[in-house]
Amino acid sequence: MSILICLDPGHGGTDRGAIGLELMEKDVCLDICYRVERELQNYQGIQVTLTRSYDVDVTIQERVEWANSHKADLFLSIHTITRLKGFTSYVSVIAGSHDRRLQCWLHNQLAGALRSYGICDQGKRNDTETPNGLLYELRHTKMPAVTIAALNLSNPNEHQLAADYLFRSRYAKSIADGLARIYQCSMRGNERTGHVCT
Template sequence: MKRIKLFLAAFFVAALTLCIGTAGLDTQGKSGLVVVLDAGHGGYDYGASENGLYEKALTLKLAKHCKEELEKYQGVKVYLTRSSDRYVSLDQRVEAASDWKADVFVSLHINSAPTASAQGVEVFYPNSNYRPSVSVKGRRLAEQIRRNLVAMGLKNRGLKVLNSGVSRYADGSAADYYAVIRGSKKAGFPGIIVEHGFLTNMSDVRNFLKNDASLKRMGVADAKGIAACYGLTKSDGPSDGLTKTKLTKLVGKASSSVSLEWEEVKGANGYEIYRSASKDGTYQKIADIDKFSIVSFRDTSVTRGKTYYYKVRPYKISENKKKTPGFSAAQKVRLLKKPMIAVKAQPASRMKVTWKKVSGATKYEVFRSSSPNGAFQKIATVKGASSYKDIGLKQNAQYYYKVRAVGTGVQGKTYSSYSAVKGKAAK
């Protein structure tokens, strides 16, 4: 990947606004381009607020729409610096991007001005100091996004560079004014700030900011700008012929095991399974199954009590590259901790089995056997209680119990592992 980029750098110098790039999954499935989308502001930092709209909410919508669109392309990994309404400092945003090994950082904002007439799009990119190649790359992307937003009807305010009057780069040159642009450059990748219209301008509000449909169009325009700049191609091109799959089953099989099933996709060479700890979080590939006929997987590298999201995509290998129509919808499963139980012999040959409630469980199954390692039989399903009274037993006989928690899943039930076996003699 990197080598090809260096090779292409010669072209970039010759034609600054010509966007060429590299993309595509290699056969190891490592994604090529890492894009970090940064929804400006959040939490107690509202950003601009005008006309009943809050910048922090609009930028989050833009980021999510942009991510959704961008993930339709091959060979790209997209991260959000925040995926909910929370405060993240500017330094934290760039640090996270650096940890994710970002190739580019795109900060999404909405403008405001003291004069109501100011309107349209402007994009800030890194100055040419310190690391000129970062500036070149940032400008290329800024230009592509600016062009797409202007094509939607936003007024063109152009590309901009803003220097800090105080801050300097390591070589003594004037640093970029904006912290995320400056921080990104220090970390070695371009950071740009896209200002999507003005909250203080009635025309921008009416045409672009007030409704979700136009926010989505802007997010998509940003994504298409990124895709064009880096030469990404859409996964669901007609050449693939593959269709997406669908998770048909997702359940916890035991406290630390998840079982998945999905629809077979004709023509696929295999499937990639991705998992995340949150719906809009970072999905990581956990398995690559290289047979189209295998449509199930058991994930045993999970932690009890946690919630996981899964999605699956089929792929076809052609010319040494993976082509995929994209991911199935993500589905959620919550793993159940195994119950802790106690068994108490009660008068009249009764046994009381009690357990601590398991978070996420909807009911409990109680099993009994006459020996600790013998065959256990399910004797009760208990809903809304955390104990069970077993009656009509034989005096002095030994009874052994175990309990498992039951929860919901996709097209099936989620089960915890069995509790430890506890036994007593009946009184």
């Protein structure tokens, strides 16, 4: 059985997202999504589609339509964090237990990996706890949907981490490994010992 992950790099084009000393959220998110996609190629049975592959304007509605039309198994939106420092994750306040379990598994995987960098865990949240009070994409996709947000680009220490390509690679690997564990997918070359995907 094959799993399709829809990665959504936050913002893009004229929507720059959060602005740091040198970095823009839209660029950081796209780079991380590319790295996650590459890491997931190491696992059997996982395919990836991206809502944007370069720096272009994509509306929230277009992102949702892309995920729905491709019949993705999971919609994962990547952002940096605002107002706070550290790391958090979101699901819709109306999300069911299955979506919340996915959020919990992925959140715990990433929180553990980021802790070694001194990135604090701000907890699992509902979209009503965002500045705008809801996340359209989490409510209108026809598959489980989670947003993860890490690193405040206006914080000097976290901006420095976001600028570090080695950190980005390790962060992306943590995301990919977490997704592979959720769907019980084995690494390529381990066909005899692991699941292809459940």
